[in-house]
Amino acid sequence: MIPNKITFGCLTKKGAAEVRERELPELKADELLVKQEACNICTTDYQQWQGLREHQGYPMAGGHECSGVVIAKGQEVGNAFETGDRVSILYDYCGICDNCKAGEITNCQNIEMFGKNYSDEYYGLFGFANYFIRKAKSFVKMSPDLPPEEAAFVEPLGSVLHNMKKLRIRPGKDTVVVIGAGTMGLLNAEVARAMGGRVIVSEMMDKKIDISKSMGFEVIDAKTENPVQRVMEFTNGQGADIVILAVGATAANNQALEMIKKRDAKISLFAAGYPAPQMTIDPNMIHYKKIELIGTFGSDLDDYNNAARMLNEKRVDVSKLVEEKIPLARIQEAFEKANPGNYRVSVILNAD
Numbered sequence: 001m002i003p004n005k006i007t008f009g010c011l012t013k014k015g016a017a018e019v020r021e022r023e024l025p026e027l028k029a030d031e032l033l034v035k036q037e038a039c040n041i042c043t044t045d046y047q048q049w050q051g052l053r054e055h056q057g058y059p060m061a062g063g064h065e066c067s068g069v070v071i072a073k074g075q076e077v078g079n080a081f082e083t084g085d086r087v088s089i090l091y092d093y094c095g096i097c098d099n100c101k102a103g104e105i106t107n108c109q110n111i112e113m114f115g116k117n118y119s120d121e122y123y124g125l126f127g128f129a130n131y132f133i134r135k136a137k138s139f140v141k142m143s144p145d146l147p148p149e150e151a152a153f154v155e156p157l158g159s160v161l162h163n164m165k166k167l168r169i170r171p172g173k174d175t176v177v178v179i180g181a182g183t184m185g186l187l188n189a190e191v192a193r194a195m196g197g198r199v200i201v202s203e204m205m206d207k208k209i210d211i212s213k214s215m216g217f218e219v220i221d222a223k224t225e226n227p228v229q230r231v232m233e234f235t236n237g238q239g240a241d242i243v244i245l246a247v248g249a250t251a252a253n254n255q256a257l258e259m260i261k262k263r264d265a266k267i268s269l270f271a272a273g274y275p276a277p278q279m280t281i282d283p284n285m286i287h288y289k290k291i292e293l294i295g296t297f298g299s300d301l302d303d304y305n306n307a308a309r310m311l312n313e314k315r316v317d318v319s320k321l322v323e324e325k326i327p328l329a330r331i332q333e334a335f336e337k338a339n340p341g342n343y344r345v346s347v348i349l350n351a352d
């Protein structure tokens, strides 16, 4: 049955997530109607709920890490998708501008990432909606065997694959230190290991230390051990080839600069922090040590497709990165729990 109304979660002001309703627009020829199943709360969503990303605007019908099942399709979609297909969403993109043509869809020149693309009133992608209509090109197919909250990892995993392309890990050779064992830290750690890196994880919270160990990583307990000293011990005094900063914190930035090897190291600034953290760096040091400081966020079309493939073929295990599942009706509680101490909180959108 095709619904005429949708129910969705939305941020109305700092600290307030509400459930609202609106009419479902008509399905156009190049679109899919999807019964959405799960949408995980990303740090981007959480920081706006905290009031740290007010520039993104309210009301924000956010959420972008989601999955669902196709229940109707427009005539032009052809056999690319069938009803019953499990799908995960990508950011919207025009497909026409130079960046889109190059596959860089998160840099689309025509469609703003969290803009008012579906409504005059609401910002955002309506990730937390029980039903939604989008362009068919904004979906990737997912395996029906994956739980919905795991299929929702396409977007974060895509951004990790994008980071990996920039890091150019040398299989069997590079030691990669990941600072911060949250969801994004451990996703980076899993992929870096799959690419042949030796991965050491540095973390302060006991719970995250335990999860990291259960996933088989070498772990530094940063609240009782000195991470710089431990990395030097792990590497016979050489230092790390690569450091991935998966927390936005001044202390972590400074540790990264101290734990890298003498020449040709790379530091990936994977996480943004609000307010912005500091990084004190001597330009001569960048010059003489030949350091690569790498900034990254978002993904290109290739990254999304490859992330879907890795999840579908179970080449990464994200099962431990889901903290809790909470129904849409309790979205405020879901946001309260989506704090940095926890892994992904998954909002369940069709809990009937």
Ligand SMILES: [Zn+2]
Residues within 6 Å of the ligand: 042, 043, 044, 064, 065, 155, 156
């Ligand atoms: Zn995200």
Ligand SMILES: [Zn+2]
Residues within 6 Å of the ligand: 093, 094, 095, 096, 097, 098, 099, 100, 101, 107, 108, 109, 110, 111
């Ligand atoms: Zn574009």
